[in-house]
Amino acid sequence: MSSSSQTPSPQDNAKPMDYREVFAGRQAYSQHTDPCELAAKASLSCMDRNSYNRDKCMDFFQAYRDCKKAWLEQRREDRRAGLPTPT
Numbered sequence: 001m002s003s004s005s006q007t008p009s010p011q012d013n014a015k016p017m018d019y020r021e022v023f024a025g026r027q028a029y030s031q032h033t034d035p036c037e038l039a040a041k042a043s044l045s046c047m048d049r050n051s052y053n054r055d056k057c058m059d060f061f062q063a064y065r066d067c068k069k070a071w072l073e074q075r076r077e078d079r080r081a082g083l084p085t086p087t
Contacts, residue, residue, distance in 0.1 A: 014039065016068070036071055
């Protein structure tokens with residue numbers, strides 16, 4: 001089926017964007033800036049495509065969880081290294 005070629009792979013979004021770049025590039029201050037936004041949107045898009053059948057989107061949910069885990073670990077390492085959180 002040709003829809004698989006149009007559907008992004010869940011793992012395309014498993015790695016978070018550099019949160020420092022995301023924070024620096026935002027237009028206004030928000031505590032809700034999320035480097036895993038693309039993974040979240042891909043999960044929601046999958047749900048839309050599959051009539052909100054969660055079982056068909058589990059790979060996308062896992063990619064989002066992996067992304068968030070990597071992002072939080074990156075932030076922890078930066079704090080341990082004494083790097084300031086971007087504001």
